[in-house]
Amino acid sequence: MRWSKAVLVFKKDVGEVARNWEVMAPMIILPVILTVLIPVIVTLVPDSVNGPNNANLVDSMLPNLPAAVKEMLSAFPEGLQMTYIMLVYFFAPFFLIIPLMVAGVIASDSFAGEKERKTIEALLAAPFTDGELLIGKILASFAPAMGATLISFTLYTVMVDALTVRRFGFLLLPNLTWVVMILFLAPAASLLGIGATVIISSRVKGFREAQQLSALLVVPVLALLIGQAVGFLIMGPVTLVVLTVLVLVVDAALFGVGVSLFNRERILSQGH
């Protein structure tokens, strides 16, 4: 395994992705919605959080919050309690969609897209080992996905704090839950997106088909979102560590299958 060769593939793939608007558009639009629009709407449009439906949300989520948080929130009116729950807990799972989706979209372009554009044969004929190609391509999906996640988290934190600090009197973010989510669960989720897309790409003919199938990976994240909304679970540091371990186990299984599928003969025979 020569890292310089893997880095060469990584740089080539990133260079290609950066010029593909089909890939770049979702990488930009989703983080902008999450980091700018959501905090602005939640904090500046009171009706968006104070509707009758959202009162149910407080009723279902508040009892499950840690005791210290409940005590702290009791000092605030219901509208601010709602704002806190929305910004700190309810929208947290959305930030797992970024590493999943961005990694999935780039991996679709890198694996299935290269096959579709028929550029794969010259690449496979070059003196790279299968491992160098695979690592280079995984890095090309992982690094931008994590970059987008970290930038989004930073922007969201700045936006949320800037919009709420005067009303709460302290900074809402970052907190331990978010740090664990961004530094541990998000990378694991990103690898999940890549591992699944490597397998999907070996079965499909083109970028769009791979992208559409890999989009199904957001379903578990939506389950997490709903789980919180109905009071089934609350994302705390311990829950997130457990989830990270579970996702890493799934990652290992997916990559085991993905590595066995990633060989020259299989890739070339599928192109014809």
Place this chain on the structure above:
Amino acid sequence: MESIVAEGLTKRFNGFTAVDSLSFKVEQGEIFGLLGPNGAGKTTTIRMLASLIQPTEGDAYVGGFSVRDDALRVREIIGILTENPSLYERLSALENLEFFARAYGVDDSQTRDARIRELLEFFDLWDRRGDRAGTFSKGMKQKLALARALVHQPSTLYLDEPTSGLDPKSAKDIRDLMERLSQREGQTILLSTHRLEDAERLCDRVMIINRGGAVSVASPRELRQRATGAHVVKVGLRELAEPFSRAAEVAEGVKALDIRDGALHVTMADEGYTPGLVRSIVDAGGSVMYVVPLEVSLEEAYLKVIGGE
């Protein structure tokens, strides 16, 4: 010295035999043509020789390295032009070549830059070096793909339809380049083509394959002669008179004689009897104006070989 040695190369896909026990040798500096109808097994053969796919049985050695056991070394010493140009269309011509030059181990930046410039200038692409490959015409893409195959100065080149999509001038430039690479730089070229005029002009030997097996391996001239079945010459005389045709008929080695189009068509056992034939006519008082060997074209020979297989 042999550059490529194939020994019983066989490839099966789910029970279908794409290449069947192919054995041949290609000398260093030789241009070796791979001819055959679509689906004959040419691409599969090239892929095995490029260590892209593993043979089901047999082995091949490229520059002394086994395509089975030394795949990486084989890939390092070959340059390959695939059926599709396989270019990164969102990257510029320069970026495409830089990526592959680095991939093939051209690590010194001065050497790399000089080589890339040399190739882009040769292919008239230097002025478009910063443009995305996706904006190029089909012919320009083919040239860029060829430049990519040559960027690391490989000792062995596999070219799949290299003149496809090129205008006549560019096609000639490529043919000239192949001749130069073979004759002056000693590069071995495995040329897969449907253009029999290219094969006829360029190849030292050609292998006709059909249904995965080698039907014939010979020089283009030998193939034509085999297809003709005998050596036939057309003899033009200043005056076509009976004594001269009779003198030709009785000359040593002559098997048959026919008078057509105002000339003698003489079938001989082999071309070595031609001087005796001319002497016999001249001794009889005839004036020989020309002697032209009559052979079928490579295309006719190819069709005969494929049709008779």
